[in-house]
Amino acid sequence: MSKKTIESKNPSFIQAINISNNWCKDWAEELISDEVLADRLSELISSRNGLRGFFAYTLSDIECTLLDKLPTSLLYMFIEKGLPVVEITFKNLIMSSAQIINHNRDKNHDYKEKSEIISERCTLLLQSLDTKLVTKEAKRIIKNLDQMGNSFDSSIKYDQEQKNFIRQKINNLAIKKGHI
Secondary structure, three states, rough: OOOOOOOOOOOOHHHHHHHHHHHHHHHHOOOOOOOHHHHHHHHOOOOOHHHHHHHHHHHHHHOOOHHHOOOOOHHHHHHHOHHHHHHHHHHHHHHHHHHHHHHOOOOHHHHHHHHHHHHHHHHHHHHHHHHHHHHHHHHHHHHHHOOEEEEOOOOOOOOOHHHHHHHHHHHHHHHEEEOO
């Protein structure tokens, strides 16, 4: 079993990915309980790099089923963390949705499938989080979508097909949550 504590209160992005990987594997092998994992992850995602690293790992690793199974203790912790969890989940939903369009254009079916998994995981998580925060963030994104982009600094804007698909994903989320 891996080390149970974080050596630094502010791990790097890569350290956070590795920590998440180790803890999720321990959880999958039933070496730690849902509650212990939630406690550990609460500390990890308190930092920006920890939050980014955790979601980068758990959303993109096909073998990691943590978000697919979403233990109640983890869901409560995410709800308690509030807006940062909602924001990063939406960012990943937007990026993965735009990438689905790109991979489809490039006929790269393997990458498209991975982006679809990330998008679906984000959708399922957003459906479980605080409705008011999710709704507020969804409205903000829709309002600002024309200024958003698919590059780190948003210098390359989403094209119309990507924006339409992102809007569709967000609208489908609202329909599934029963808020339309």
